[in-house]
Amino acid sequence: EALKKVQEKQRELAQQRQEASEKLKDLSDTRAELKKKKQEVQGKLASAQKLLNTLTAKEKAALAAQDRERATRAGERVDLGHTKAASGRAAAAFAAAQSVIGSPYDYGHAGPSTFDCSGLTSWAYAQADVSIPRTSEAQANAGTRIYSQSALQVGDLVIFYGDQHHVGLYAGGGQVLHAPHSGALVRYESIGNMPFQFGVRI
Template sequence: MGLVLALLMLPVGGASADPKPTIPQAKAKLEKLNEQADLVVEKYNQASEKWKKARKKYETLNGELTRQGEKVAGLRKELVTMAVSTYQVGTVSGWEGLVNQADPGDLLNGMAAVDQLSASRAQALNAFDEATKTLRANRDGAKKALAEADETRDELSDEKAKADKMVKAQTKLLRELGAYQVGNPNGSGAQYTGSASGNARAVLAFAYAQIGKPYQFGGTGPNGWDCSGLVQAAWNSGGVSLPRTTWEQWSWGASRKVSMSDLQPGDLLFSEGLGHVGIYAGNGQMVHAPQTGDVVKVVPLSSYGRNFVGAVRP
């Protein structure tokens, strides 16, 4: 990426620099950088999702560990109580009392009670032993899950650093060219008036309401979006739960792919390399969150500037 930027900013012909490029020229020069940024951001999103899952696994196991610890403590208390009771039976009114019973029936009943007590004690000891084993297993599982979460946190930190660096480079170039769009995080967007129906209409109504809000890498709304975050939230409003990243969304839609010649409003459009995704709005247009320095917008597919690898119909 550093080499790309160096080539973009390098003066030509000695000390004199080229004239400041126009915005179209800048967009052409930034195209490769934006493609790289798409991939970096998606890797960040992947690491973020991995960390969330690892953290959730740890929290679940840690909760089970706490509950199992309470169970073991309760069983331990029960065993102590039983041991004290057994000791009292054995020394005060135990075997001596039983053998001195005048009535043989009372003797048999007493022996049965002792056998029952022994069986209960054995059962309690077994329950305690199993619960303790489970406690140890949960503790080991929680430690492993915490280590996984720590590892993915470090991975997330590395990917975020790369994304931050990429965004900084994009922002610098766009600001120098006066092409950086801040957007309105609190805007009300636009109204969808196309031909979509059913849940696809709800999806596009949601997406259009985000028009004008800024692109934000890792953004899942409501004030800023990245491409897959917008797609996920839009389809969630239409009653369909999608994965978070473009790669996951493409994989999720493996059995739902449609031809680019058979697009319907609401279909998901994926760019080559799976670094970007948008929503087909009908009439040859797509609503999407483009890249840093831009806002959620509707664009003609013909002017998108990147190749599509395919489409998915949720």
């Protein structure tokens, strides 16, 4: 009886080993595929950067103007719903941020013509005569935290990612107004496109 149990255990273990081996192979194939895709993307990025480097200053300016126009047009099509502002100052900060839609992202800048994410939010609140900290991590602790997306109001800060490295302004209708990343412009984006952590009411 004991021998039978041992043999059954061995069969189970052999089956588990085989399943684990198959999963490992799948994982290895996936990793190889991801590596290939990453190389393709890096190649395309390098080609795009090379092409960008060949443009004259005039051509770059024309391209930037087109991007700004596109971002503004896209912003006009966004349905923000009828969410009310968290306060008068939140409404003023949000209106200020709306006025710079289409401005380029620039790391370390807080306006008036280029912004990084927390640069945009701190600049917007400064236009409403409210001083908030400069970085997204510090802004995460600058007011009352709101953990439910449904409780967010226009002008609330919205903190993204576990390390709180990104921030935007809630725009209503499930949209956030933010300066996304290098190479992008200040624009609206669905709040669901990034890992939401919580809101902050100033």
